[in-house]
Structures are given as C-alpha cells and as structure tokens.
Amino acid sequence: MTRITAAELAPRIDLAVTAVEGVRECYSARPVVARAFEHVTDVEGSLSAVDDVPGARAITVCIGVSAQDDSAAVAAAVAAAARGAGDDDETATVRVRVARLVAPAT
Structure with a gap:
C-alpha cells in the first residue's frame, strides 16, 4: 500500500x-512561519500539522471545545478521528491541543 503524503x-x-461532536472551533496547529508565509502568499493551508520524520509521522491538531463538554473526552475522540482519517499508520503519534474553552452562546 502506498503511504498517503x-x-x-x-x-x-x-x-x-x-x-467530531464537541469540537466547537479548529485552529491552526502549524508553525507560525508556515502560517505567515501562507498569509503573505494568499495560499490557504490546512489547520492540521502533519510532519514526517524518518520512521514516524507526527500529527497535531488544535481545537476549541465548549466549557460544558468534557474536554478530555472530546480530545480522545479527535485523536481517534485523526488516526482514522489517514492510511492507518501504526507509527503515527497524534497530539491534540485544546486551545480554548468556548463559552456557550447566551
């Protein structure tokens, strides 16, 4: 099987x-330099960061959840969804950052 890039x-x-239920917002997990370059060149990039290093793949996502949701449960569901989105790479590590608790609309 060919590995997805x-x-x-x-x-x-x-x-x-x-x-994923409970995800209220998504934020860029990529390095600031990459985001700045895309902003200057008017290129839209993905919010997820996928880094390939020899022998492994690192996936990072950054989310906002409601203050009323269990952020740990939402983060676990997000990690599972990120793993399931790819080519079932067993060596991939997934990091989920909960960057913000979003207050519910009143």
Missing part, C-alpha cells in the same frame, strides 16, 4: 476533526 492527509484530518 502529509499534504494529502492534512485536509482529510481537518474534515474528520470538525465532524
């Missing part, structure tokens, strides 16, 4: 993460 995988992860 990082550039192909990141948008798939974005879609999978936004479909």
